[in-house]
Amino acid sequence: MKNIFLIVLLFSLCLGVQAQEKWDLKKCVDYAKEHNIALQLKKLEADVQTNNTKQSKLNLLPSLNGRTDYGFNYGRTLNSTNTYSDQNNESGSLSISSNLTLFDGFKKRNELKQNELDLQATLEDVEKAKEDLALNITSYYLDILFKQELLQVAKDQLKVTQLQIERTSVLVDAGTLPKGTLMEQKAQAAQEELTVVNSQNNLDLSLLDLAQLLDLEQTADFKISIPKLPVLNAIQSMIDPESVFENSLKSRPGIKAANLRLESSMKGLSIAKGDRTPSLSMYGFWGSNYSNDFAEYEFLNGQPNLVRNEMKLSDQLRSRERKAFGFQLDIPIFNGGVVNRNISNAKINIDRSRLNLDNTKNILRKEIQQAHANALAAMKKYFSSETAVSSTEEAFRYTEEKFNLGLVNSVEYNQGKNNLLKAKSNLLQAKYEYIFRTKIIDFYNGVEISL
Known part of the structure; x- marks a missing residue:
């Protein structure tokens, strides 16, 4: 009894696992956002821009650098008495320096603002890639649903034909219908089996x-x-395309990215103009050195008098240290026209960014107008297909009754059934096209795609 219980439990768990393997639209979209390679590349571009922005912030801080060296000298060397002699010695140095820009025409601050704008634009590019991917997946997902229903219609048609074959066999055996009618029905079933396979x-x-x-x-x-x-109606597809366009200007990542890049190009002009202004910086320095042949002298009557012929490392570093502190003002006067060229190119970049923004808006407007027209066409096609299916079903029902009474032959019967299959297929195609077109309108209107 326990074994039977365990088998039933394991079987139930297996069914549960199989049920979990089915993917809904949200799961497909979420998975693609995590694993799609093209989207991952977009995210890496954003990561690079994040690093650029962080570096712009660090560029506002003072620089601090240390330096040390140690070397060996052979042959004639300038010694501590300021004369050359043949000797070997060892020497080293140690220094620390720092520099802080006090004013540079706000170049560094504008570079920071530009990188922040570029980062936001890149993040909007990532969002646009996510939305495009979601829209593409929705199209594939709806196509599968359409193919599933189309398969079911084909199976239902085959089932009707198989039932008709059974009824026809009885009538043939009773001598009411000729055997050729049964053969025609079986040929029709074979054709419909092929339709199911396809x-x-x-x-x-x-x-x-x-x-x-x-x-x-x-x-x-x-x-x-x-x-x-969703329930299919004419409400969403009848939304005014101009109002959808106005909403899209506020929500579409592509528009946001183009606006941000226009602002970034304006900061680029400010950066280029900053090269015309003087820059002021503050610097500081500390350093010292050491030599193994260093000796301390004092000069009496112009002659060196040895005080100490050897000095420890710590004493040398202390007695020979050098300190510096000051300000540096750089004034641009003429640099081969580089500054004017950069300013001119920055203005061109602004014009390019503005045209790119206008072009992005124009493309968006055309896409929305086309999507609206497609939605209207799909709506009309769907409701017309519904009427066609209703009429074709009624016509086939009438033909089927006459066929059962022997008033029409199997050719007319099969033709009526084929017409019904075609009408149902057209309805399914119109149905999913209409759903997809309304989802596109929702997409442009800032509504998240879902089923």
Whole structure:
């Protein structure tokens, strides 16, 4: 009894694991945001710009550098008496220096602001890449749902034909219908079986396409969950495209990035103009040195008098130390026209950024207008397809009744059924196209894509 219980428990767990393997749209999008290589490259660009911004902040701080060296001299050497002699000696030095820019025409501060703007623009590029990826995944996801329903329609049609074959067999055996009618029905069933196979293959390929878009290593068992689809109506697709455009100007990452890059180019002009102004810096220095042949002398009547012929390292560093402190003013006068060239190029960059912003807005406006037109067309197609299916179903029902009474032949019957299959397929295609087009309108209107 315990063994049976364990088997049932394990079987239930396996079913639970299999159920968890189904991917909904949110899971697909979240996974792609973490693993998509193109998106990861965009994030790395943002990381580089983050480092540039941090460096701009550190550039405002004073510099501090230390230096030391130790060397060996052979042959004729200038000694402590300021004369040359043949000897070998060892010497070294130690120094620390610092420099702080007090004023540079606000170049460093403008460089910091420019890097901050460039960082924000790069982060908006990442957001745009995420949204484009989500929209692409939604298209693939809806295509799978469409293929699944299309497969089910094909299976339902085949089931109807198989039931009709059973009824026709009874009528043929009773002598009511000729045997040729049964053969025609079986030929129709064979054709519909091929349609089912083709529909299944198309579904499998669509699943593979989405799995590959997600960069999954294992694609054989990839399945998606079937969501509750939104109610289709004409409200969202009838939103005025101009109002959608105005909302998009406030929310679209591409527009934000273009605006930020325009501001960045203006900071670039300020940086270039900063080279025209004088710069003031403050510096400080401490240093000392050591030599193993250093001797301390005092001069009496112009002649050196040895006081000590050897001095310890600590004493030398203390007695021979050098200190400096001061200010440095650099005044640009003429540098081959480099400053004027940089200012001129900075102005060109502003014009380029402004044109890029205008072009981005124009592209966005056209995309929204096209999306609105596509949504309207999809809406009309969907509702027309609904009417067509309703009419075709009624016509087929009438044909089927006449066929059962022997008033029409199997050719007319199969033609009616094929017309119904085509109408249902057209309806499904229109349905998912309409859903996708309304999702695009939502996307431009700042609504997160979801099912």
